Amino acid sequence: MSQLPDATLLKNITIPGAHDSGSTLGGFGDYARCQNLSIGVQLNLGVRYLDIRCYPDGEILPIYHGLYFQEITFGDVLAQIGDFFAENPKETVIMRMQQENGGDSATYKKILRDTYIGKECWRGLFYQATSFPNLGAARGKIVLVTGLPYIDNTVWWSDAELKKQDESEVGLDAKKKAISDHVNAALSNPTGFYINHISRQWDLLHDPEWYSQQLNPYLLELLRKLRGQYPTASARPRLGVIAFDFVNKSLCQDVIAWNFLDGSGSY
Numbered sequence: 001m002s003q004l005p006d007a008t009l010l011k012n013i014t015i016p017g018a019h020d021s022g023s024t025l026g027g028f029g030d031y032a033r034c035q036n037l038s039i040g041v042q043l044n045l046g047v048r049y050l051d052i053r054c055y056p057d058g059e060i061l062p063i064y065h066g067l068y069f070q071e072i073t074f075g076d077v078l079a080q081i082g083d084f085f086a087e088n089p090k091e092t093v094i095m096r097m098q099q100e101n102g103g104d105s106a107t108y109k110k111i112l113r114d115t116y117i118g119k120e121c122w123r124g125l126f127y128q129a130t131s132f133p134n135l136g137a138a139r140g141k142i143v144l145v146t147g148l149p150y151i152d153n154t155v156w157w158s159d160a161e162l163k164k165q166d167e168s169e170v171g172l173d174a175k176k177k178a179i180s181d182h183v184n185a186a187l188s189n190p191t192g193f194y195i196n197h198i199s200r201q202w203d204l205l206h207d208p209e210w211y212s213q214q215l216n217p218y219l220l221e222l223l224r225k226l227r228g229q230y231p232t233a234s235a236r237p238r239l240g241v242i243a244f245d246f247v248n249k250s251l252c253q254d255v256i257a258w259n260f261l262d263g264s265g266s267y
Contacts, residue, residue: 001048002090004259006136010094010143011193013135016255017049017094017243018042019199020065022077027068030209031202034065034245039072040080046252048093049195049241052077053100056107059115064100075115078122085125085140092127092138094241096145096195132193163240164195172211175200176218183222187237194240212245219244220254227258 020034054061054074061074099108116122127133127141165182186194198219200211230236242255
């Protein structure tokens with residue numbers, strides 16, 4: 001994002017993201033796996049939206065997908081982001097957090113505050129305000145967008161205000177329509193902050209990777225067609241966050257290119 005002006009609002013950028021970003025282990029077969037790259041690698045490829053799901057355990061927040069521990073903790077995630085910011089201080093990361101598997105929300109909130117955000121070693125990583133920032137204010141920071149349970153304090157911004165598409169149990173054609181409809185909604189509404197999940201959970205016939213092989217190319221083809229309608233980047237409405245399963249460099253480059261006149265795939 002270093003090439004974009006400081007005054008640019010985050011909600012006015014088209015941003016590549018990773019759905020269930022920490023889910024690299026399969027659990028039952030490969031049915032719980034949504035990514036095959038670490039958080040650090042995702043960031044270096046261009047991902048700037050992370051979807052982090054935790055479940056309380058003692059005084060820490062391990063990363064889970066469903067019932068399956070992903071063998072990393074929230075502290076590991078923060079360490080990888082901190083390393084990334086040390087090398088790329090003009091970047092920012094939007095992070096949506098939520099508690100996986102229900103449970104005691106008060107415990108989740110307490111651990112998040114006491115073990116992580118309240119600790120001096122982590123506090124400086126977070127954007128400290130309740131309004132959604134421009135890039136200048138957010139560079140080198142995590143902008144935390146909380147899912148359930150909602151946390152409304154000086155660091156957090158509730159995703160009740162987001163416009164998100166996360167249809168995860170519909171058929172393939174219905175999912176494609178939901179993706180397309182959300183893109184069109186983003187194009188027609190210049191003020192909202194949009195998140196479009198290009199993912200579908202497993203079913204008895206297919207795992208998330210199979211669905212990603214159908215949906216990721218569909219989204220890219222949709223972008224290529226739309227780019228012809230908006231030949232200059234200045235006339236191109238932003239699309240918000242586009243969050244993939246099995247994100248890779250090519251996907252990130254195609255999404256980032258939407259922001260630039262020359263179609264480059266680099267911030």
